[in-house]
Structure formats: C-alpha cells, structure tokens
Amino acid sequence: MVENHTKESVIREASKDGILTVDTTDSKQQVYLYNCEGVTVIVKGKFKSLILDKCTSCSVIFDTIISSTETVNCKKVKFQVNGICPAFTIDKTVNILIWLSKESLSVTNFTTSLSSEMNVSFPDGEDVKELPIPEQFVHKLVDGVVTSDVSDLYH
Numbered sequence: 001m002v003e004n005h006t007k008e009s010v011i012r013e014a015s016k017d018g019i020l021t022v023d024t025t026d027s028k029q030q031v032y033l034y035n036c037e038g039v040t041v042i043v044k045g046k047f048k049s050l051i052l053d054k055c056t057s058c059s060v061i062f063d064t065i066i067s068s069t070e071t072v073n074c075k076k077v078k079f080q081v082n083g084i085c086p087a088f089t090i091d092k093t094v095n096i097l098i099w100l101s102k103e104s105l106s107v108t109n110f111t112t113s114l115s116s117e118m119n120v121s122f123p124d125g126e127d128v129k130e131l132p133i134p135e136q137f138v139h140k141l142v143d144g145v146v147t148s149d150v151s152d153l154y155h
Contacts, residue, residue, distance in 0.1 A: 035054045057075070081099065088109075105123075
C-alpha cells in the first residue's frame with residue numbers, strides 16, 4: 001500500500017528524484033495506491049494487480065501484471081506497461097494516458113465507465129501512435145435488443 005504521498009513527501013522521505021520504487025517479490029501481491037498526488041511510482045517484478053484510487057497527477061511504470069489495473073476517482077494519471085497487462089478498468093477518471101508495450105497490444109482490453117479524456121499510446125513500427133478511447137456511444141433499440149456503437153466522432 002502506498003497512501004497519502006505527494007512528490008514533496010517522496011523527495012523528503014524516500015528518493016531525491018521524487019520517484020518511489022516498489023519491489024514485488026511474489027506474483028500474488030497487489031499494489032494499491034491511494035490519495036497520492038504528483039508521484040511517480042515504478043513497480044518492479046511480476047504481480048497480481050494494481051489499483052489507483054483517488055490519485056491526481058500520478059504516473060505508474062510497471063513490468064507485468066497477471067490480472068488487471070483498476071483506476072477509480074483519479075485525475076490526470078499515466079501508465080507505462082513495459083511487459084503485459086491484460087486489462088484496464090477505468091472508472092470515474094478524468095485524463096488518463098496508457099502507454100502499452102508491443103507485447104501488450106494483442107492482449108489488453110479496456111473497460112470504462114463515467115470517465116473522460118482517455119487515450120492509449122502504442123508502438124506502430126518505428127513510430128508511436130496515440131488514439132482516444134471512446135467515451136461517447138450511440139445506443140439503439142433493435143428488435144427488442146439494445147445495440148451500441150461508437151459515436152461517429154471517433155471515425
């Protein structure tokens with residue numbers, strides 16, 4: 001658990017460069033960040049899951065997650081996946097940017113609700129491509145079934 005840290009508190013207590021490093025030693029471990037502001041966290045090793053709750057202006061860099069990353073009640077957060085992350089759950093979050101590794105491209109999915117300003121960045125040959133994660137949908141009732149399509153704003 002990493003709770004109530006700011007960039008200043010990390011510089012004062014843990015690291016002169018303001019980066020907090022978390023070493024995971026067991027793949028069953030979970031990493032939970034709560035109420036942090038302006039903190040960069042590097043998580044080393046393979047671990048079960050990552051949760052960011054009520055964080056602002058935070059960045060998290062990690063290797064491989066077995067299960068998922070969950071972001072709730074956050075503003076202006078960034079993730080960098082160096083290995084694999086199968087799923088991101090984004091709830092009540094504004095302004096999130098996710099950098100995926102080449103290995104994560106074919107396995108990562110996103111589940112979002114009540115969130116905006118979501119983008120995903122990934123390697124595209126020699127370049128890096130950034131795309132928005134749609135937050136606007138068109139729903140229709142067709143033959144007693146609700147269908148949903150991404151709004152034309154994203155095409």
